[in-house]
Amino acid sequence: MTAPTYDLGKLHGGLRLPGHKAASTTKPIQDVPVPSQLILPITQHVGDPAQPVVSMGDHVLKGQVLAEPDGTLGAPVHASSSGTVVAIEPRPVSGRYGNKAPCIIIDCDGEDRAIEPAGNVEHYTRLQPEALLQQILRGGIVGLGGAVFPTAQKLMQARTCSIDNLILNGVECEPYITCDDMLMRERAAETLSGARILMHALQIESCFVVVESDKPEALHSLGDAMAELGDDRLILKQVPTIYPSGGEDQLVQLVTSREVPSGGLPTDVGCLVQNVGTAAAIHDWIENREPLLSRITTVAGDGIVNPMNVRARIGTTIADVVEFSGGYSEHPDHLIIGGPMTGKSVSTDRVPLVKATNSILVVLKTSFEGRQLSCIRCGDCASVCPVQLLPQQLYWHACADDENKLREFGLTDCIECGCCDLVCPSHIPLTANFRIAKGRIQELADEKARAVRARERFEARNARLEREKEDRDAELARQKESAKQAGPAAIAEILKRKQKKSEED
Amino acid sequence: MWVAIATIALIALAAGLSLSFASRRLPPSPGDLVEQVNDLLPQTQCAQCGYPGCRPYAAAVVEGTAAINLCPPGGEATVQRLAGLLGRESIPLAKQLDTAVAIIDESLCIGCVHCRNVCPVDAIVGAPNFMHTIIQSECTGCELCVAPCPVDCISMSALA
Numbered sequence: 017m018t019a020p021t022y023d024l025g026k027l028h029g030g031l032r033l034p035g036h037k038a039a040s041t042t043k044p045i046q047d048v049p050v051p052s053q054l055i056l057p058i059t060q061h062v063g064d065p066a067q068p069v070v071s072m073g074d075h076v077l078k079g080q081v082l083a084e085p086d087g088t089l090g091a092p093v094h095a096s097s098s099g100t101v102v103a104i105e106p107r108p109v110s111g112r113y114g115n116k117a118p119c120i121i122i123d124c125d126g127e128d129r130a131i132e133p134a135g136n137v138e139h140y141t142r143l144q145p146e147a148l149l150q151q152i153l154r155g156g157i158v159g160l161g162g163a164v165f166p167t168a169q170k171l172m173q174a175r176t177c178s179i180d181n182l183i184l185n186g187v188e189c190e191p192y193i194t195c196d197d198m199l200m201r202e203r204a205a206e207t208l209s210g211a212r213i214l215m216h217a218l219q220i221e222s223c224f225v226v227v228e229s230d231k232p233e234a235l236h237s238l239g240d241a242m243a244e245l246g247d248d249r250l251i252l253k254q255v256p257t258i259y260p261s262g263g264e265d266q267l268v269q270l271v272t273s274r275e276v277p278s279g280g281l282p283t284d285v286g287c288l289v290q291n292v293g294t295a296a297a298i299h300d301w302i303e304n305r306e307p308l309l310s311r312i313t314t315v316a317g318d319g320i321v322n323p324m325n326v327r328a329r330i331g332t333t334i335a336d337v338v339e340f341s342g343g344y345s346e347h348p349d350h351l352i353i354g355g356p357m358t359g360k361s362v363s364t365d366r367v368p369l370v371k372a373t374n375s376i377l378v379v380l381k382t383s384f385e386g387r388q389l390s391c392i393r394c395g396d397c398a399s400v401c402p403v404q405l406l407p408q409q410l411y412w413h414a415c416a417d418d419e420n421k422l423r424e425f426g427l428t429d430c431i432e433c434g435c436c437d438l439v440c441p442s443h444i445p446l447t448a449n450f451r452i453a454k455g456r457i458q459e460l461a462d463e464k465a466r467a468v469r470a471r472e473r474f475e476a477r478n479a480r481l482e483r484e485k486e487d488r489d490a491e492l493a494r495q496k497e498s499a500k501q502a503g504p505a506a507i508a509e510i511l512k513r514k515q516k517k518s519e520e521d
Numbered sequence: 522m523w524v525a526i527a528t529i530a531l532i533a534l535a536a537g538l539s540l541s542f543a544s545r546r547l548p549p550s551p552g553d554l555v556e557q558v559n560d561l562l563p564q565t566q567c568a569q570c571g572y573p574g575c576r577p578y579a580a581a582v583v584e585g586t587a588a589i590n591l592c593p594p595g596g597e598a599t600v601q602r603l604a605g606l607l608g609r610e611s612i613p614l615a616k617q618l619d620t621a622v623a624i625i626d627e628s629l630c631i632g633c634v635h636c637r638n639v640c641p642v643d644a645i646v647g648a649p650n651f652m653h654t655i656i657q658s659e660c661t662g663c664e665l666c667v668a669p670c671p672v673d674c675i676s677m678s679a680l681a
Binding site for chain 2: 463466467468469470471473474476477480
């Protein structure tokens with residue numbers, strides 16, 4: 017077994033949170049059966065919405081592409097079971113942007129018949145990296161940590177930079193969520209195989225598999241799988257349990273002691289971070305030809321009777337998943353999609369589980385509530401901020417809607433981890449304020465970009481009108497000149513011809 | 522003590538003279554200010570302010586002949602930004618306007634090119650005697666194309 021190593025960088029701030037992880041890790045991962053209906057949003061990834069390629073009434077098979085990526089950034093959406101497309105319409109979703117999105121609705125026939133994989137494909141080790149990336153793109157794989165950035169495009173972007181480290185993120189630092197933990201316990205070999213595929217795609221020779229110290233079972237099973245593989249390019253690392261060490265930039269800093277620059281990406285410091293779930297999904301697609309049809313999600317919280325991890329088909333409603341797990345306890349109060357720190361509270365459980373849904377959390381009462389008081393400028397928020405911002409100052413400027421100051425104080429670098437909310441003795445919802453302020457800044461930037469574009473078009477039009485006028489004037493002058501050159505006799509001739517013509521008419 | 526008073530007085534006099542010289546001989550370039558004002562305007566070129574475009578309006582604002590509340594597409598936010606830049610008092614917007622884009626009812630269009638010729642940002646595509654249409658992403662909602670249409674087939678549709 018490869019011994020976990022401890023030579024780590026330092027993370028500013030962060031919090032030690034109660035894990036609440038034991039309850040959902042007692043049972044192995046359970047498979048949710050095929051539901052009667054699947055709701056598949058076409059926007060399950062960052063970027064442009066996918067374009068549906070099926071229409072109402074079509075019979076589709078499991079694994080069939082329902083919507084193709086459109087634009088430069090996107091991923092396809094696959095049918096996660098066989099059945100009939102009954103509608104393509106906006107439905108409520110738990111997305112980060114807006115509460116409704118166009119969805120493809122499938123009435124399942126229960127047969128769960130899979131489509132034939134297209135032809136024989138070469139083993140990935142014989143493929144060029146570019147061809148492998150194209151294949152990954154077809155699998156509909158996105159970052160399963162919750163950010164849902166299309167994996168193929170992330171890898172393509174990384175190929176243009178010089179990368180020396182692949183970091184496999186098994187640091188599941190948010191309370192309650194245990195889906196990656198369970199995945200690493202049960203499918204360590206598949207996860208590592210995914211890491212090797214990623215290393216081949218990136219043509220690099222080292223991969224850190226990073227796991228938090230509160231997951232001894234996962235560390236053990238990864239260590240065993242590594243020993244069996246005997247691949248010394250894989251290095252297992254253990255990091256202390258501090259929220260939010262699983263954030264991409266924070267993890268890079270912890271593992272490599274390199275700081276991702278403001279507004280930059282981990283690739284700027286030679287690192288690429290992938291979630292362990294993404295790696296396993298890549299293994300399933302490249303080795304077993306199964307696209308991203310299901311994901312592991314944690315059903316937890318004190319509002320759930322039997323907390324557990326389930327593997328559910330993308331498009332299964334939250335209600336179906338909760339019912340399978342054993343249902344709600346008596347008076348559930350809040351349904352949160354995602355973790356307690358970064359998740360989103362939703363008002364209905366008729367929303368589908370999507371590629372981003374790493375956790376379904378039901379709580380009886382939110383413990384973070386309290387009467388909001390004025391900021392006393394204690395500075396606790398600044399000392400826990402993992403990106404070393406000054407939340408108290410940002411809050412000030414967010415209230416004043418001062419765009420320049422917000423930029424100056426680095427609002428765009430806020431990772432919305434929620435640490436400042438939790439320590440604030442005045443119970444100020446800082447992160448919520450920052451989210452709104454970020455939206456405002458984006459809105460202003462969009463407005464500005466539109467104005468610049470309109471101005472460019474206006475100026476281009478004026479230049480065109482000017483040019484046309486000049487051309488006309490030049491043409492007239494040329495005609496005048498040629499008439500003058502021809503002499504009075506020719507002019508008289510032309511006039512005579514014209515007169516004759518008008519008489520004929 | 523008198524020496525000290527005289528020295529301070531001399532310094533004050535010298536500073537005052539140099540400042541008055543600077544304010545007279547080195548005036549702030551009005552062109553720069555016009556550009557700054559123009560940058561704050563939404564560039565719809567709609568002429569609803571009574572000037573033929575955003576830049577002429579900016580020039581009039583800087584000159585002092587136009588009020589700062591005449592730009593409906595810019596909204597209250599633009600009035601406030603202009604007030605901040607020019608050090609004037611913020612006043613309510615003269616005319617409210619919802620953001621909208623023009624839409625051509627293509628079944629009615631007769632292809633007269635009148636609308637195409639007035640569009641300040643070339644957002645209308647079409648040739649004489651052929652149907653026209655509006656490139657929605659480029660339309661600034663200036664409404665200049667609505668009036669010239671002889672068959673009233675252009676309408677404004679509010680943006681969600």
